[in-house]
Amino acid sequence: MKKYEDPEYYDLEYQNYLNDVPFLAAWAEKLTGLIVDLGCGTGRVTIPLAQQGYQLIGVDIHEGMLARAKEKTFDTNLSIDWILQDCTRLALNTEASLIYMTENSFQHFLTNESQNQLLKSVQTHLSDNGVFIFNTRFPILSELAQVEESTRIYTDKRHRKIREKIVETYHPLTQILHCTSVRELLEVFNETPVEQDSISLRYVFPLEMERLLTENGFAILESYSSWDKEPLRASCSEMIYVCKKC
Structure with missing residues (x-):
């Protein structure tokens, strides 16, 4: 959740x-x-x-x-x-x-x-x-079969500049995709706050x-x-x- x-x-x-x-x-x-x-x-x-x-x-x-x-x-x-x-x-x-x-x-x-x-x-x-x-x-198998890692930098709806890394791994025996997102808040003084969440999805x-x-x-x-x-x-x-x- x-x-x-x-x-x-x-x-x-x-x-x-x-x-x-x-x-x-x-x-x-x-x-x-x-x-x-x-x-x-x-x-x-x-x-x-x-x-x-x-x-x-x-x-x-x-x-x-x-x-x-x-x-x-x-x-x-x-x-x-x-x-x-x-x-x-x-x-x-x-x-x-x-x-x-x-x-x-x-x-x-x-x-x-x-x-x-x-x-x-x-x-x-x-x-x-x-x-x-x-x-x-x-369930598009050609997409699910690979471990996907991607990184992007964007400005979110709160006007924060963010670097986000996403890792997606599909387990064919359970038909579940596990997705983890790690977001670094850029351009923040004195620190770089990190947010992380994950979600699991059944296909x-x-x-x-x-x-x-x-x-x-x-x-x-x-x-x-x-x-x-x-x-x-x-x-x-x-x-x-x-x-x-x-």
């Missing part, structure tokens, strides 16, 4: 990414009832959908991210309940017509057991014929995903390589699934 320890900076980095909102809004319009945003973070998608008049529950396991979301919606009339829960053990005491999970959050579930627990939890909270939408990165192959969803009570309605509904292909970088509760 170290990458999510600074919710304000997370917002600076990602708040303007809204490519997925029209796609999700189109599905929300087709359905009626409650919507649940799993791994909602600071409300990047939750808030725009609520501004369109939908009733939502935003769920996240990170207390700091939820606190930021609450701060952003304080003193508004938006119909959002922010709930601190583990997505593999949801206990919302309600059903939703639409549940979604964006920003490749599916990759945080690193084991077969945790993936099954997540999907069973979603299935339990969907109303009859309810829809689950999520995305995950496409799932398309046929594996089909089996996983089917065995957990879902039928795949649509699958795409982008929120613009481009078809899945071998060169794509992500997979988007629209699934119906069976």
Whole structure:
């Protein structure tokens, strides 16, 4: 969770990414009832959908991210309940017509057991014929097979000059990519502060995903390589699934 320890900076980095909102809004319009945003973070998608008049529950396991979301919606009339829960053990005491999970959050579930627990939890909270939408990165083996090391110098959203070194290592037996980032803050007087974080991401192959969803009570309605509904292909970088509760 170290990458999510600074919710304000997370917002600076990602708040303007809204490519997925029209796609999700189109599905929300087709359905009626409650919507649940799993791994909602600071409300990047939750808030725009609520501004369109939908009733939502935003769920996240990170207390700091939820606190930021609450701060952003304080003193508004938006119909959002922010709930601190583990997505593999949801206990919302309600059903939703639409549940979604964006920003490749599916990759945080690193084991077969945790993936099954997540999907069973979603299935339990969907109303009859309810829809689950999520995305995950496409496993391009030619890229994952190599240990990647890169260094770049850039100015971040807080106008700090940073030298960042990234090391990525993929383990084929677990299908998990381990990524470590070390950032040196340059042009700081008397010292060079260093920030470090790491993240682990599970990759799932398309046929594996089909089996996983089917065995957990879902039928795949649509699958795409982008929120613009481009078809899945071998060169794509992500997979988007629209699934119906069976």
